[in-house]
Amino acid sequence: MGIFLILFPDQQIHSTNDNHSILKKKPVNFNLFSPSFSLPSSLKRTNSSNLLYKAQSAIYICALLLFTSLLLFTISTLPSTTTSAARRNYHQPRRQLNGISSSGRNSSPHALQGMGTLYRRGTRAMNDLIVAHAVESLSSHEFKLFLRLLHRSGTTSKSDLLFVFPSKSAVFDRAIQEENDYFMKLVDRYNTINTVQSNNYSSSFPSFKPTHFVKNINKSKHTGEPIWGRRTRSNLSEEDGTESRRLSYGSVVGFDVGELDPESSLSGFLDHIPMSLRRWACYPMILGRVRRNFKHVTLVDMKEVLLLDDPFDKIRGTTMESVLVTTQYSNEKQGRRSRNPNKVQRLAIPTVIIGGDRGVRRLSDLMLMEIVRTSIQKKRRNSVTESALFNQLVGSPLVLQKVKLIVSTESIPELSSAISKANYGVVKRGNANVDVNYILMKLICSSPVESTVYNDCYG
The missing domain is CATH 1.20.5 (Single alpha-helices involved in coiled-coils or other helix-helix interfaces)
Known part of the structure; x- marks a missing residue:
C-alpha cells in the first residue's frame, strides 16, 4: 500500500503595522531539485x-x-x-467392499476405467469374452437361470462374462452376487469329496464338472492379470516349485447402456429404441476398449438363448476375422411365407454371434451403420426391426469384404430336445408355456451335493 505525503506550506505570515495587521501571502519555492531549496523552520x-x-x-x-x-x-x-x-x-x-450391499451397485468397485461394476475378479487373464445383454422383458428368474447354467457349464473357467443392462437394477445385482456365491460353494463342496463321488454326483443335467475350474498353473509362465478392476500383485512368483493346482475362473462385470452409450446415439434416428437395437451402439465403445485383450467374443441374448457348454469350441482354429452366424427356418419365428412354396427360406438370427475379436467388432460397427442408414430411408421411424436389419446386413457384399462370415445351416435346438440328448452347447428357451425353471431346477437338485448348495431347490 502506497503512502501519499502532502505538504501544506504556511501561507499565513503575520506582520505588525501601526493601524492594523496585514496578512501577507509569501510564495514558497517548491523546486525540490534546486540546491538552494529550503523549508521554513x-x-x-x-x-x-x-x-x-x-x-x-x-x-x-x-x-x-x-x-x-x-x-x-x-x-x-x-x-x-x-x-x-x-x-x-x-x-x-x-x-x-467386493460384494453388493443394500446401498446398491455403488458399493462395488469399477470394472474398467471408472465405468461399470466389478462383481467378481477372475484369477487370471482370459482369452475369451462373453457379452450378454438383457432386454427390457427379461425377468429375474430367467436371468438367474442363464447365469447358473453358464457357471455350471464350465465356460466361465476360460472366459470373462460381461453384462449389458438397460438400466441399473438392484435385483440383477443381488442375483449376480447370489449365483457367484453358489458357484464358489459348489466348487468348494466338490473339492471336499473324492473323484468317484464327484463323478456320481455330477451325473445330473446339466452336469457340473469341478475339474474345469482346477488348472495346473506353471509358475514360470506369465498367465497375466485380468484387465478388470485394480491390478493386484500375484503370489505365484513367491511360492516354491514349478507347478501348482489352482482355481481358474473368469471375471464377472456389468455395464449400463448409459455408460457405454451416454449420448443415446440412435435417439436422433428412431423414436423408440429397444434394447435389441441400442446394444449395437454400446458394442463399439466396450469392444474397442478391450481390443487385443481377447481372442474370441460371443454376443448373446439372455432372453432367447441359454449356454450349456463352451460356445467357442465351434470357432477354435479360425481367423480373427471369422464370425459364426446361426440360421433358422423362416416359419419358425418370423411367420413369413416364402413366395416359392417349394423353396425353404432360412434367416440369420442375431441372438447369438460367435467369432474372433476383430470380426465381431467389425460386424457390430456395420450393424450400427445399417440401423442408421435404414432408419433414414424409412418413412416410419419405428418400423426398423433387428431381425430384418441383421438379415439385410448378412446378405450385403460389404460384410463379405471386412468379415469372414460363416453361416451355419444348423438351427439352435430348443431346451426340451437338449435335455433328452444333452449334447448341445447353445439352446433356445423354447415354448413359453413350459416352465423351464421348474424342469431344470428339478434336474439340478436331484444331485445330493447340489441340493445342499442351492437354497432355492424344490423340496
Whole structure:
C-alpha cells in the first residue's frame, strides 16, 4: 500500500503595522531539485509531526489489513479441507467392499476405467469374452437361470462374462452376487469329496464338472492379470516349485447402456429404441476398449438363448476375422411365407454371434451403420426391426469384404430336445408355456451335493 505525503506550506505570515495587521501571502519555492531549496523552520516542525502521525496510521492500517486477509483466507480454506477429508474417509471403506450391499451397485468397485461394476475378479487373464445383454422383458428368474447354467457349464473357467443392462437394477445385482456365491460353494463342496463321488454326483443335467475350474498353473509362465478392476500383485512368483493346482475362473462385470452409450446415439434416428437395437451402439465403445485383450467374443441374448457348454469350441482354429452366424427356418419365428412354396427360406438370427475379436467388432460397427442408414430411408421411424436389419446386413457384399462370415445351416435346438440328448452347447428357451425353471431346477437338485448348495431347490 502506497503512502501519499502532502505538504501544506504556511501561507499565513503575520506582520505588525501601526493601524492594523496585514496578512501577507509569501510564495514558497517548491523546486525540490534546486540546491538552494529550503523549508521554513515552522513548516519543518509542523510537517515532521504530521508525517510521523500519518506514517504510524498507515502502518497500523496495513497491519490490520494484512491480519484480516490472513484470517479470512484461513477461514475460507478450513471447510474445503474438512470436506475433502470427510469425502476421503467416506469413500475409503466403500472401495474395499467386493460384494453388493443394500446401498446398491455403488458399493462395488469399477470394472474398467471408472465405468461399470466389478462383481467378481477372475484369477487370471482370459482369452475369451462373453457379452450378454438383457432386454427390457427379461425377468429375474430367467436371468438367474442363464447365469447358473453358464457357471455350471464350465465356460466361465476360460472366459470373462460381461453384462449389458438397460438400466441399473438392484435385483440383477443381488442375483449376480447370489449365483457367484453358489458357484464358489459348489466348487468348494466338490473339492471336499473324492473323484468317484464327484463323478456320481455330477451325473445330473446339466452336469457340473469341478475339474474345469482346477488348472495346473506353471509358475514360470506369465498367465497375466485380468484387465478388470485394480491390478493386484500375484503370489505365484513367491511360492516354491514349478507347478501348482489352482482355481481358474473368469471375471464377472456389468455395464449400463448409459455408460457405454451416454449420448443415446440412435435417439436422433428412431423414436423408440429397444434394447435389441441400442446394444449395437454400446458394442463399439466396450469392444474397442478391450481390443487385443481377447481372442474370441460371443454376443448373446439372455432372453432367447441359454449356454450349456463352451460356445467357442465351434470357432477354435479360425481367423480373427471369422464370425459364426446361426440360421433358422423362416416359419419358425418370423411367420413369413416364402413366395416359392417349394423353396425353404432360412434367416440369420442375431441372438447369438460367435467369432474372433476383430470380426465381431467389425460386424457390430456395420450393424450400427445399417440401423442408421435404414432408419433414414424409412418413412416410419419405428418400423426398423433387428431381425430384418441383421438379415439385410448378412446378405450385403460389404460384410463379405471386412468379415469372414460363416453361416451355419444348423438351427439352435430348443431346451426340451437338449435335455433328452444333452449334447448341445447353445439352446433356445423354447415354448413359453413350459416352465423351464421348474424342469431344470428339478434336474439340478436331484444331485445330493447340489441340493445342499442351492437354497432355492424344490423340496
